[in-house]
Amino acid sequence: MHTYEPPIFELSSPGKIGAALPDAGVPETELPAHLLRDDDLAGLPEISETEVVRHFTRISQRNFCIDTGMYPLGSCTMKYNPKIHEDAARMPGFAFIHPLQAEETVQGALQLTYELQAILAEISGFDQVCLQPAAGAQGEFAGILVFRAYHLDRGDDQRDEVLCPNSAHGTNPATAAMVGFKVVEIATDSRGNVDLADLRAKVGPRTAGLMLTNPNTLGLFDENVHEVAKIVHEAGGLMYGDGANFNAILGIVKPGDVGFDFMHYNLHKTFTTPHGGGGPGCGAVGCKEFLADYLPGPIVALKDGQYTRHTPAKSIGRLKAFKGNFGMFVRAYTYIRMLGAAGLRSVSEHAVLNANYLRVNLDKIYPVAYDRTCMHEVVLQGKIKGAPSVHTLDIAKRLIDFGFHPPTVYFPISVAESIMIEPTETESKRNLDAFIDAMKQIALEAVESPELLHAAPTTAPVRRLDEATAARRPILKYDQAAIAALLNK
Amino acid sequence: MSNVPSDLLYTKEHEWVRIDGNTATVGISHFAQSQLGDVVFVELPDVGKTFETGESFGTVESVKAVSEIYAPLSGSVVEINNEVIDAPELVNEDPYGDGWLAKFEFSSEPSGLLSAADYEQFIKEEADK
Numbered sequence: 001m002h003t004y005e006p007p008i009f010e011l012s013s014p015g016k017i018g019a020a021l022p023d024a025g026v027p028e029t030e031l032p033a034h035l036l037r038d039d040d041l042a043g044l045p046e047i048s049e050t051e052v053v054r055h056f057t058r059i060s061q062r063n064f065c066i067d068t069g070m071y072p073l074g075s076c077t078m079k080y081n082p083k084i085h086e087d088a089a090r091m092p093g094f095a096f097i098h099p100l101q102a103e104e105t106v107q108g109a110l111q112l113t114y115e116l117q118a119i120l121a122e123i124s125g126f127d128q129v130c131l132q133p134a135a136g137a138q139g140e141f142a143g144i145l146v147f148r149a150y151h152l153d154r155g156d157d158q159r160d161e162v163l164c165p166n167s168a169h170g171t172n173p174a175t176a177a178m179v180g181f182k183v184v185e186i187a188t189d190s191r192g193n194v195d196l197a198d199l200r201a202k203v204g205p206r207t208a209g210l211m212l213t214n215p216n217t218l219g220l221f222d223e224n225v226h227e228v229a230k231i232v233h234e235a236g237g238l239m240y241g242d243g244a245n246f247n248a249i250l251g252i253v254k255p256g257d258v259g260f261d262f263m264h265y266n267l268h269k270t271f272t273t274p275h276g277g278g279g280p281g282c283g284a285v286g287c288k289e290f291l292a293d294y295l296p297g298p299i300v301a302l303k304d305g306q307y308t309r310h311t312p313a314k315s316i317g318r319l320k321a322f323k324g325n326f327g328m329f330v331r332a333y334t335y336i337r338m339l340g341a342a343g344l345r346s347v348s349e350h351a352v353l354n355a356n357y358l359r360v361n362l363d364k365i366y367p368v369a370y371d372r373t374c375m376h377e378v379v380l381q382g383k384i385k386g387a388p389s390v391h392t393l394d395i396a397k398r399l400i401d402f403g404f405h406p407p408t409v410y411f412p413i414s415v416a417e418s419i420m421i422e423p424t425e426t427e428s429k430r431n432l433d434a435f436i437d438a439m440k441q442i443a444l445e446a447v448e449s450p451e452l453l454h455a456a457p458t459t460a461p462v463r464r465l466d467e468a469t470a471a472r473r474p475i476l477k478y479d480q481a482a483i484a485a486l487l488n489k
Numbered sequence: 490m491s492n493v494p495s496d497l498l499y500t501k502e503h504e505w506v507r508i509d510g511n512t513a514t515v516g517i518s519h520f521a522q523s524q525l526g527d528v529v530f531v532e533l534p535d536v537g538k539t540f541e542t543g544e545s546f547g548t549v550e551s552v553k554a555v556s557e558i559y560a561p562l563s564g565s566v567v568e569i570n571n572e573v574i575d576a577p578e579l580v581n582e583d584p585y586g587d588g589w590l591a592k593f594e595f596s597s598e599p600s601g602l603l604s605a606a607d608y609e610q611f612i613k614e615e616a617d618k
Contacts, residue, residue, distance in 0.1 A: 410553040410554055411554075413553075413554045416524075467527070467552045468526075468527030468529055468552055468578075471527075471529035471530065471550075471552060472527075472529050472530075472577060472578065
């Protein structure tokens, strides 16, 4: 069933045509020379319609997705996307409107946007939400631009540093650098929290803010979050909350209540809108009142019984064309309305319970980086006793043979041989048990027959990929000569 | 076991240093390359740039992670290894030879570097962590 599918170029036969074009109806004319491509067009596949359809259908069936199996990618929150979202998003009043339509003709869509803003603000303890950013990273970008605008507006122009704990998402320091700040890394203490001594040593009059992912990428809730916020605020800095892991604390902790001034929400993680290539995404942002004037626009307000859009007075500007990825608002709104407040809390409780169920069932075999109750994800280490030749990569590849998508590996980088598992609340106990059994079986094989792991995967359409050569000598278009040269090397 | 030549000096960030007059050749240790796995990309500074001890002067990227490389001493870059940019696998294959990264002319006498014996002890502790 899962056989190798060659590239479409290798299915080509010279002269074969997939579609018959109608007669032009006008005389054929030579194209002007400057419009002709001078590279060799030979190599475009010549193939029939049936072959094209079969080729791409077969490839689509090779996809591993959340609709076909467990996909426990730590930090990425690959949870099931309920199909009712698609029904809601396809309702004509949502699907067949145009972003340039007059406001009075799209009141329903604006009402949904307004209510989603208010719901997200309520869940997180903030005063104003803007749904415009198209992804989490863009939400971060908006937040750090807002921090800069706030400081400059007050004439405070000496703040050129952003603090990032080394347990932060990789996008945090990237965002700070992109906005033009110097990134200052803060260490992690022995319990996986922000190292307060290191923070105190590095915070100061140059601190624009601190970006904290809480729960962090170690899957741990920072026990000192109040103290961290106090230290940063006393130095005049602001607290940015990366909401990528918000799905662990819904209805339990409001980031706005524990010291955060601004945060982004990943609707595609926490609120089950489609993820990655299935996007587009929404990295909504929320903030305290004193920052609301700097938010990007447009934001929907209710005025005299009419929903209208406005852009805040001192806005950092627009981040996204038109009105944001509205289809995502509909899906997230549907999810939240289906679950209600109690249901959302239950989502987080089950996400945390599932991760801890995996932790206590696996921590005797795979050491845990930080031995304490975790949140929605657990970081193990691929260091199996009695199997010195086996590494995390081998374990991950062997999981493919057991029918599971491998978890996130070698991240967070602060943990050696890390395996970061996020089962999400959408996996049943039966699935979790099957995953535990597979991990136990792999540990057994690692000791008794490590060659099974080194050779994995053996049941996938292709075997172990040569990632090093792919990165060192990338061939980015189908080029038989280049491939042959590489293979002969 | 890791290979730690006795004629070199080391840092806790796993750089090695070969001192010759007032220039120092710098690379990453055998232990560092084995921990990183297959190196796929090396980024080095322009010749003439100056760095303080402990400052990041480039990056080494492997299939697993991107790591900073830190200046083991203060000084200016007098030469970089262009071959390693074209063939990053040299860092894995010959970390103390053809896989060297940069040569610095130091501005003040290097201090705080580890001897081979001390570095060997240090990585032993790291590996047990």
